Amino acid sequence: MKVHAFGVAKDITGAAMIDFPMEETFVKVKDFKDLLYQKYPDLINLPSLAISVNLFYASEETVINKHDEVALIPPVSGG
Amino acid sequence: MKVHAFGVAKDITGAAMIDFPMEETFVKVKDFKDLLYQKYPDLINLPSLAISVNLFYASEETVINKHDEVALIPPVSGG
């Protein structure tokens, strides 16, 4: 699954777009985050990490499929 | 005494600068206004008429002398 990463999350993952290995076709955001934290433990240290799915903030229960546009959203600081 | 008039007060007095006859050297604002209303009765119909003396709003008790810069300030409407 292709996952966009921004800001400090991009620095941690090492790329603006990561190809994240997914065995299941569907996965809940909370399970996706567990897998993510295993692969990139430094993400755990962020004050927060939101996940967007198809340009909307997702809840922990939102179900992602591998064709969705997923992004890692560390705390925002625009303006 | 030279008196500046602005806005609707200027329309009523007929000039931006009127030469107002003053017998006394000193006069209180309230007495000046009485004389003014006698000469220009339409000024009484204004919602308010402030008098400025040397660029500051004067109270009814402020004493004017004939060398002061006096102006008729109808309700303001800038901005």
Added chain:
Amino acid sequence: MESHIAITTDINIADAYQMLVDPKSGGICTFIGTVRDLNNSKEVNNLFFEAYEKMALLKMEVLAEEAAQKWPLNKIVIIHAIGKKEITEPVVFIGTSSVHRDAAFQSSRYLIDRLKEVVPIWKKETYQDHSTWINAHP
């Protein structure tokens, strides 16, 4: 605090903005009053502004000082137009810059509110068939 106070026939927004730019400021708030086509359901053709310039400038200086005492401001701009103003033209420009946006928003609001109350400037509205001086404050 630096302030720029003026009465002018034409307000240049870009120039006025430049006077607010400041290396210590993170936020700039501006308010621009413009001529609108309708007032109290009457179609407005244009406005005409007259000022008691010396006193108006002094009052605007005093308002800037009041605002600078209430909020930590770096720059203050207050410009009012005089003469004939057509629909959409700016008639007043208020701007403040500060470290944080709270001070910038609050002080700009304060300055336009107070300007409308006390600065000796008068507006005449011209409609299709007549014109009239507006009595706003008090």
Added chain:
Amino acid sequence: MESHIAITTDINIADAYQMLVDPKSGGICTFIGTVRDLNNSKEVNNLFFEAYEKMALLKMEVLAEEAAQKWPLNKIVIIHAIGKKEITEPVVFIGTSSVHRDAAFQSSRYLIDRLKEVVPIWKKETYQDHSTWINAHP
């Protein structure tokens, strides 16, 4: 209500202002965020902004719609800069025009507050010897 939403490398203040001008509006309020030389007592050399552009634009559209539901607005402009920004440069421009100033002030304040909370844009501060991403919200 018309809105103009953009993410751009350079914000032109005069152009942004022009998009707020409206014959039905008597008041235009703008807020411009600029790069300041000091943050938390640290000397800032420059800022760098990165956006998740598609999502940021969508969020900004949604915020404009929210503001238009809360206040009677005629025009809304929200522009955010990306890339490297030096001291005093504008990084965000918010503007609203309305019949009266109350709606213009309140909606501009609302839009900048909400933008800082939810729009996916990130700021990296560069100091003398290092740089760091700023974690502001939440």
